[in-house]
Amino acid sequence: MEPGHLAEAQKLSASMDWPHRIEDWAMALDLGHGLVALDDGDVFGTIMWWPYGESDATLGLIIVSADRQGRGHGRQLMEAALAEIGPRAIFLNATSEGLPLYTKTGFREVGVVCQHQGVPTRDGSDEVLDGACIRDLNENHVADVISLDNRATGWQRDRLLRRILADGEGLISGKGDRIDGYALCRRFGFGHVIGPVVALNDQVARTLIGAWIARCGDGFVRVDSPSSNGLSDWLASRGLLKHDSVVTMARGVTSDNTPAAPHVFALASQALG
Numbered sequence: 311m312e313p314g315h316l317a318e319a320q321k322l323s324a325s326m327d328w329p330h331r332i333e334d335w336a337m338a339l340d341l342g343h344g345l346v347a348l349d350d351g352d353v354f355g356t357i358m359w360w361p362y363g364e365s366d367a368t369l370g371l372i373i374v375s376a377d378r379q380g381r382g383h384g385r386q387l388m389e390a391a392l393a394e395i396g397p398r399a400i401f402l403n404a405t406s407e408g409l410p411l412y413t414k415t416g417f418r419e420v421g422v423v424c425q426h427q428g429v430p431t432r433d434g435s436d437e438v439l440d441g442a443c444i445r446d447l448n449e450n451h452v453a454d455v456i457s458l459d460n461r462a463t464g465w466q467r468d469r470l471l472r473r474i475l476a477d478g479e480g481l482i483s484g485k486g487d488r489i490d491g492y493a494l495c496r497r498f499g500f501g502h503v504i505g506p507v508v509a510l511n512d513q514v515a516r517t518l519i520g521a522w523i524a525r526c527g528d529g530f531v532r533v534d535s536p537s538s539n540g541l542s543d544w545l546a547s548r549g550l551l552k553h554d555s556v557v558t559m560a561r562g563v564t565s566d567n568t569p570a571a572p573h574v575f576a577l578a579s580q581a582l583g
């Protein structure tokens with residue numbers, strides 16, 4: 311995939327009712343690698359992957375145009391991407407349409423991510439953490455934020471976090487030098503995405519997301535949150551209704567151990583993890 315393919319790739323995702331703008335595709339390509347399926351130069355299939363350090367990657371934006379599905383193109387794209395990715399452990403978030411392909415190519419189900427979105431309510435019922443200190447994330451905090459993110463994910467996502475911060479903004483929670491959570495926010499799709507959000511506990515995560523909701527005004531907001539971390543009911547109560555869910559799948563992951571804390575409360579996106 312090259313920058314010249316992005317306009318057609320965006321049309322392909324729009325044909326699936328996916329909200330990605332051309333800028334969202336450009337950021338994805340800037341951070342990772344992509345392959346396209348072409349017919350006489352026209353894009354009818356895409357797949358992308360993003361390396362996070364030497365041993366991990368996420369995979370996503372896998373699409374075959376509706377008129378060409380069921381003819382093996384999805385598997386061909388997947389096998390070509392897997393050959394590029396090599397022995398890294400891989401995570402992806404699967405739509406129901408993608409599940410058969412991923413199961414057949416060695417992925418297993420490890421979780422569920424709920425897609426919450428809408429125009430948030432402004433009822434002031436935020437459970438603000440007692441004594442919470444929410445601050446703008448600046449360059450001085452970036453190294454600590456990357457370290458917190460690495461403890462939660464096991465991934466080395468320096469480039470991703472710096473790129474999101476270049477396009478958007480971040481908040482941190484914590485007193486003095488201690489950072490017990492961060493939340494980024496950027497334009498994406500129909501409005502803004504709040505994510506990644508990583509925090510020591512759900513109260514810190516709610517406080518950070520609540521602070522972003524207050525800043526986003528009356529605009530459309532999306533949060534992709536792992537169901538295991540229990541924010542779904544609270545997000546829905548803030549007007550971010552559950553729109554859909556995807557199945558998190560892994561391939562080549564040797565350990566099922568998830569850290570005691572911090573945890574991931576919202577993804578950068580379903581594709582980027």
Ligand SMILES: CC(C)(COP(=O)(O)OP(=O)(O)OC[C@H]1O[C@@H](n2cnc3c(N)ncnc32)[C@H](O)[C@@H]1OP(=O)(O)O)[C@@H](O)C(=O)NCCC(=O)NCCS
Pocket residue numbers: 326371372373374375378379380381382383384385386403404405406407408409410411414
């Ligand atoms: C997911 C998608 C990319 C698959 O592409 P495709 O070209 O239709 O897939 P293929 O024809 O290569 O089929 C892949 C495998 O899944 C199997 N499969 C597909 N649909 C199936 C179904 N409903 N039940 C069981 N198996 C199914 C195929 O038999 C094939 O297995 P095989 O290679 O062993 O024969 C395509 O359906 C798509 O673009 N969907 C919409 C966008 C989307 O949701 N993408 C996934 C994002 S995570």
